[in-house]
Amino acid sequence: MVKTERIQADEFEATPGSAWLIGLAAWFIPGAGHLLLGRWVRAVLMGGAVWICFILGLQMGGHMYDLSTGQGWSTLLQVPPMIGNLGTGALYIVSWLLGVGFTEDPQQAARVTYEYGYIFLIIAGLLNYLTMLDAFDIAAGRKS
Amino acid sequence: MTLFAALASVIFAAMTKDTTRDRWLYGVKVFAEFMAIGLGLSWVLYFIP
Numbered sequence: 001m002v003k004t005e006r007i008q009a010d011e012f013e014a015t016p017g018s019a020w021l022i023g024l025a026a027w028f029i030p031g032a033g034h035l036l037l038g039r040w041v042r043a044v045l046m047g048g049a050v051w052i053c054f055i056l057g058l059q060m061g062g063h064m065y066d067l068s069t070g071q072g073w074s075t076l077l078q079v080p081p082m083i084g085n086l087g088t089g090a091l092y093i094v095s096w097l098l099g100v101g102f103t104e105d106p107q108q109a110a111r112v113t114y115e116y117g118y119i120f121l122i123i124a125g126l127l128n129y130l131t132m133l134d135a136f137d138i139a140a141g142r143k144s
Numbered sequence: 145m146t147l148f149a150a151l152a153s154v155i156f157a158a159m160t161k162d163t164t165r166d167r168w169l170y171g172v173k174v175f176a177e178f179m180a181i182g183l184g185l186s187w188v189l190y191f192i193p
Contacts, residue, residue, distance in 0.1 A: 045158045049151040056147065123148060127155050134159045144162065 015140045023136035028089040030054075030128045033135030046131040053124035054091050057101075061108045062117025064092065064101045081118075087125025087132075149178035 026033025031047015034040075065082040067075055085092050095101045101121065108114060137143040157171030 042158055046155050049154045053148075053151050120148070123152070127152065130155055130159060 013141075019136055019139035022139035023132055026132040026135035027087070027128065030088065030091070030124075030131060033132060033139070037135060037138055039135075039138065042134070046127075046134065050088065050124050050128045050131060051091075053120050053127060054088050057117045057120030057124060058095075060113035060117030060120060061111040062101060062114065062119070062121040063108070064095060064118070064121050066096060066102060068102075069104070081122055084122035084125045087128045088121075089128065092125070145182045146179065149175050149182070153178065 022033045022036055025036055029047075030050035031043040034043035034046060064085045065078045067078055067082070069075070070078050111117075134143070153171045153175040156174050157167040161167045161170050
């Protein structure tokens with residue numbers, strides 16, 4: 001039993017601190033994690049896809065979520081899409097600060113592309129979570 | 145749907161495969177699957193009132 005635990009401890013390598021920072025950078029600015037790792041092609045492909053997805057979502061009139069809407073328990077319904085939106089890191093934060101994509105405008109909601117837009121904004125965040133995990137794995141040496 | 149399929153397949157292919165050839169093959173495959181399933185579901189839902 002003790003021997004097994006020792007073998008498992010030997011096989012486990014601690015994650016370097018830089019990997020966490022790379023992961024944080026990858027989340028905060030889509031593509032930045034791979035750029036810091038010198039993976040230009042991946043940065044352009046993966047980060048670019050997230051940026052395009054986000055910009056298209058905004059152009060389609062999409063709406064992002066925060067906790068300001070809803071009453072009582074219904075506010076909790078905002079949390080799952082908000083987690084998706086939060087994946088875009090600085091893009092979400094800057095948009096929130098500027099009020100872009102957060103306004104409750106009936107004309108915006110009536111646009112044909114509104115539904116596509118908010119889905120694109122959520123997808124952008126979810127894709128960036130994948131990009132972030134990829135950058136983290138590379139930085140931690142778990143992936144080539 | 146096409147845009148979503150293209151963007152998602154780029155990321156999936158870049159993440160999961162190591163060589164450029166494998167990435168292309170996997171990306172095209174995922175893109176085709178997204179499109180086929182999306183169109184298939186659309187036709188199914190079209191007939192459901």
